Amino acid sequence: MQLGAMQDWSMRVTHLIDHAAREYGHREIVSRWADGSETRTDWAGIRHDALRMTQALRAAGIAKGDRIATLAMNHSRHLVTWYGAVGVGGVLHTVNPRLFDEQLNYIVNHAEDRVLLYDAVFQPIIDRLREQWPCVNTYVCFDPPPGSDVLGFEEWIGAHDGNTTWAEGDERDPCMLCYTSGTTGNPKGVLYEHRSTMLHAMTGVAPNFFDFDSRSVMLPIVPMFHAASWGLPWAGTIPGIKFVYSAVNDPAVLCELMDREGVTHSAGVPTVWLAMFGYLDSIGKDVRDVGKIGTAIIGGSAAPRFMIERLMKNGVRVAHAWGMTETSPIGTTGAYPYNWDEMGFEERVDLVSKQGRPAFGVELRCVDLDDPGKVLPRDGAASGALQIRGPWVIKRYFKAEADATAAEQWFDTGDVAVIHPDGTLQLTDRTKDVIKSGGEWISSVELENAAVGHPAVAEAAAIGISHPKWDERPILVVVKKAGVECSADDIKAHLADKVAKWWLPDAIEFVDDIPHTGTGKISKKDLRDRFRDYKLES
Ligand code: AMP
Numbered sequence: 011m012q013l014g015a016m017q018d019w020s021m022r023v024t025h026l027i028d029h030a031a032r033e034y035g036h037r038e039i040v041s042r043w044a045d046g047s048e049t050r051t052d053w054a055g056i057r058h059d060a061l062r063m064t065q066a067l068r069a070a071g072i073a074k075g076d077r078i079a080t081l082a083m084n085h086s087r088h089l090v091t092w093y094g095a096v097g098v099g100g101v102l103h104t105v106n107p108r109l110f111d112e113q114l115n116y117i118v119n120h121a122e123d124r125v126l127l128y129d130a131v132f133q134p135i136i137d138r139l140r141e142q143w144p145c146v147n148t149y150v151c152f153d154p155p156p157g158s159d160v161l162g163f164e165e166w167i168g169a170h171d172g173n174t175t176w177a178e179g180d181e182r183d184p185c186m187l188c189y190t191s192g193t194t195g196n197p198k199g200v201l202y203e204h205r206s207t208m209l210h211a212m213t214g215v216a217p218n219f220f221d222f223d224s225r226s227v228m229l230p231i232v233p234m235f236h237a238a239s240w241g242l243p244w245a246g247t248i249p250g251i252k253f254v255y256s257a258v259n260d261p262a263v264l265c266e267l268m269d270r271e272g273v274t275h276s277a278g279v280p281t282v283w284l285a286m287f288g289y290l291d292s293i294g295k296d297v298r299d300v301g302k303i304g305t306a307i308i309g310g311s312a313a314p315r316f317m318i319e320r321l322m323k324n325g326v327r328v329a330h331a332w333g334m335t336e337t338s339p340i341g342t343t344g345a346y347p348y349n350w351d352e353m354g355f356e357e358r359v360d361l362v363s364k365q366g367r368p369a370f371g372v373e374l375r376c377v378d379l380d381d382p383g384k385v386l387p388r389d390g391a392a393s394g395a396l397q398i399r400g401p402w403v404i405k406r407y408f409k410a411e412a413d414a415t416a417a418e419q420w421f422d423t424g425d426v427a428v429i430h431p432d433g434t435l436q437l438t439d440r441t442k443d444v445i446k447s448g449g450e451w452i453s454s455v456e457l458e459n460a461a462v463g464h465p466a467v468a469e470a471a472a473i474g475i476s477h478p479k480w481d482e483r484p485i486l487v488v489v490k491k492a493g494v495e496c497s498a499d500d501i502k503a504h505l506a507d508k509v510a511k512w513w514l515p516d517a518i519e520f521v522d523d524i525p526h527t528g529t530g531k532i533s534k535k536d537l538r539d540r541f542r543d544y545k546l547e548s
Pocket of ligand 1: 335529
């Protein structure tokens with residue numbers, strides 16, 4: 011049959027920056043740097059610099075498909091690199107500088123990065139590891155300290171005039187590579203395509219998700235090196251929003267920027283808000299005192315109820331979303347249900363405490379934990395292994411062999427969830443972290459969420475300890491807030507009306523710190539290792 015008769019317009023992400031520069035060319039991009047200085051550019055400036063960067067990359071011998079890595083925080087030169095790298099037909103590889111040397115070593119070699127652009131604060135990483143990265147032949151520092159002899163970004167692109175065009179190619183060409191920091195084995199690469207990234211960006215600006223319009227001012231706290239910064243550098247071009255970037259995550263700096271630059275939107279993991287709350291408490295202010303902040307997109311781990319409550323009481327819309335590096339990362343969005351206006355405050359908080367509903371384009375389902383062939387009903391009760399499919403969901407990891415037996419494309423997320431009849435997702439655990447007691451599942455996440463609602467608890471993690479009768483029983487590991495006292499019984503009393511009686515932890519252990527992964531999540535694996543020889547009293 012004949013194809014349709016519309017124009018050819020390949021879904022390549024360079025269209026995004028062309029559009030922003032043409033339609034919103036003067037909309038500002040503000041960067042606050044690690045040394046406290048600030049710079050301002052705009053979408054037209056980002057495009058011009060990205061074109062200059064493609065010239066610099068060509069001069070460095072970079073060809074189509076080559077990987078261009080960054081080891082950097084959030085700022086405008088990093089944003090330029092996103093478009094410069096894809097503009098030359100390359101693959102942008104955002105490396106997480108918080109990973110351990112062993113992982114960094116593996117990732118850069120596995121990706122075969124040719125160019126590495128980095129922030130001066132990460133110079134020690136470069137100095138330590140560059141000998142082990144023979145694939146990298148060009149190093150460029152985004153913010154070289156005065157007097158240093160390293161190649162600086164402005165100097166590097168400064169030799170070029172921007173009078174060039176983007177590389178052409180297929181919309182299924184790769185454009186970006188992100189590695190997930192799995193808790194076991196080596197990190198795995200997720201290779202996004204131009205097309206998948208475009209579809210994801212277009213979904214991101216639908217009213218239900220980022221909720222942007224051209225007046226929006228976004229301060230993304232989610233790093234550009236984590237899960238494609240939730241797709242913000244791509245999506246933000248569509249309505250030409252103003253970005254305010256900070257290369258440091260100090261809450262005082264963030265609050266000052268939010269206030270001064272009229273920030274309306276922010277996006278980050280829950281711990282960011284914990285730090286902000288702590289700072290605001292210390293200066294006797296609350297979220298409503300910080301400029302115009304109206305939308306907080308929270309994801310990456312579960313947003314605790316007290317956090318949602320506090321933000322909502324301050325007039326902030328909380329979009330509690332779920333996703334993964336493997337899903338570009340949008341899976342669900344904190345969409346309003348049709349009956350939001352009729353809901354009371356508590357009912358709203360209940361809803362927002364769950365993980366939102368699927369974005370158009372992806373489908374979710376849960377299958378039985380013990381029998382993956384059995385798809386579970388969306389009844390708000392049956393909890394199982396969460397699977398997802400859609401055009402921006404991973405088919406296979408970078409350099410992995412195609413799996414000929416995978417007839418159906420459902421990606422196993424490793425999360426355990428319940429799906430409610432209205433489509434709302436409720437995450438209850440990771441498949442590796444659920445605690446099985448007497449044949450029934452206990453959600454470690456729910457125990458933790460309930461525990462962090464206690465005013466003396468800074469952080470909490472629940473793990474299963476083997477038990478002769480029940481197979482496993484939960485214990486709760488708690489870090490107390492500085493200067494606040496509480497006992498195990500206080501915490502148990504606090505939990506008593508929040509979780510089922512048989513879920514109550516058998517013991518509460520106070521510790522000074524809880525181990526985290528390179529992406530800031532609690533590392534249950536390390537915690538379980540620490541408590542390997544732990545004996546329950548009874
Ligand atoms: P990453 O690929 O590093 O972003 O990690 C993805 C994982 O983070 C998911 O599989 C979930 O386990 C967890 N996650 C993401 N968003 C949420 C959320 N809103 N609530 C609970 N866990 C989440």
